[in-house]
Amino acid sequence: QVQLVESGGGLVQAGGSLRLSCAASGRTYVMGWFRQAPGKEREFVASIRGSGGTTSYGDSVKGRFTISRENARNTVSLQMNSLKTEDTAVYYCAARLEIGGAYDYWGQGTRVTVSS
Numbered sequence: 001q002v003q004l005v006e007s008g009g010g011l012v013q014a015g016g017s018l019r020l021s022c023a024a025s026g027r028t029y030v031m032g033w034f035r036q037a038p039g040k041e042r043e044f045v046a047s048i049r050g051s052g053g054t055t056s057y058g059d060s061v062k063g064r065f066t067i068s069r070e071n072a073r074n075t076v077s078l079q080m081n082s083l084k085t086e087d088t089a090v091y092y093c094a095a096r097l098e099i100g101g102a103y104d105y106w107g108q109g110t111r112v113t114v115s116s
Contacts, residue, residue: 002026002105004093009110016114017081022093022107024074030096031069031076032103035089035112045091046078049099060086083114 008020022031032047046057046067055067064083069076076093090111094103 002028002095004095004105004107006091006093006107006110009091009112011113011115012083014083014085014114014116016083017079018083018112019080020078020091020093020110020112022076022078024076024095024105027074028095028105029098030103032094033067033076033078033091034094035087035091036109037086037089040089042092043089048076080112083112085114085116088112088114 003025004022006020006022010018012018029050030047033045034042035045036042044058045061046065048055048067048069050071064081066079090109092109093107095105096103
């Protein structure tokens with residue numbers, strides 16, 4: 001069982017930046033970020049593989065968000081720049097042990113609010 005703990009959420013003005021972090025209690029292969037805004041379905045934000053560091057991004061955040069990980073510390077971060085009000089959501093860290101398939105573990109979420 002792997003536990004994920006997010007940190008770094010908060011309130012920021014549009015155009016600003018915020019950095020989210022997630023610490024895993026064990027080794028994982030793929031780590032990712034998802035978000036869910038009020039009244040909307042959960043949306044994929046970004047993911048990164050443990051081997052080689054291949055990244056993937058959702059269309060709405062490409063060019064603005066950057067995902068990175070530190071394998072030695074089992075942590076993943078999400079640098080969010082040029083934030084928009086539509087980025088307001090609860091952000092969840094997720095991890096899986098295989099290259100494909102569903103995510104096995106989820107964090108409790110951290111809230112990000114972008115004001116205009």
